[in-house]
Amino acid sequence: MDGGIQSLFHDELKHGNISLKLSNVKISDQGTYKCFIPALEKNSFIQLLVVSDAISGPVISLSAINKARSGVVLQCESAGWYPEPELLWLDGEGNLLSAGPTETLRGPDDLYTVSSRVTVEKRHSNNITCRVQQRNTNQSRETHIHVPVLLYPSLFV
Structure with missing residues (x-):
């Protein structure tokens, strides 16, 4: 030890x-x-098996409005994980959303920080969930965001 x-x-x-x-x-x-x-x-x-108890709940932020894709870009980040977790984006019905690759950073304390971006389009439900989970330890944290219809760029054109 x-x-x-x-x-x-x-x-x-x-x-x-x-x-x-x-x-x-x-x-x-x-x-x-x-x-x-x-x-x-x-x-x-x-x-x-050592599991971190320093996990921060995922935080979703509005990253940008991308008019070319007519969607809203959301970013989710969560820190303090061990072992390395996976990050998932879900719509209001619990369906998996296609997102960019998850970025993973391992700090000097051996704890992981994960982040990911997803573009939410008008065809998706307005309620979006970011879930960070570890399958082998059954740990999971999630947070939800409601994207108001007014934020979708195509409504301003």
Whole structure:
């Protein structure tokens, strides 16, 4: 373990509890751990998966109005993820929207920030959702935006 604190529950040893307590766990501590009991000549392995609790909910911002495409460009960003999440755009009926590639940045703390843009056209529902999720840890955060009809550029032409 890299810099964390490891200890046993000394008062519980007499009851057969040989649990290991890990404190100040970091992302770099993720991996497989082995417990060996010499008297019994037994091994036990456990996989430690570290999940970030510093996740910021996704934030949607109105990026630009693109008259050439007659749509509204929205940007969504969320930070503090580990492991790396995926970002999805959904319309009001829960259908997946086609969006640009997700940009992923990994900070010095090993946490990920993801962002993506989508162009919402008049044919889409006015209610748009940005969802950031990790399938392997079942973590998910989402935010919603209502795009007023008045923001669509073709109405100004």
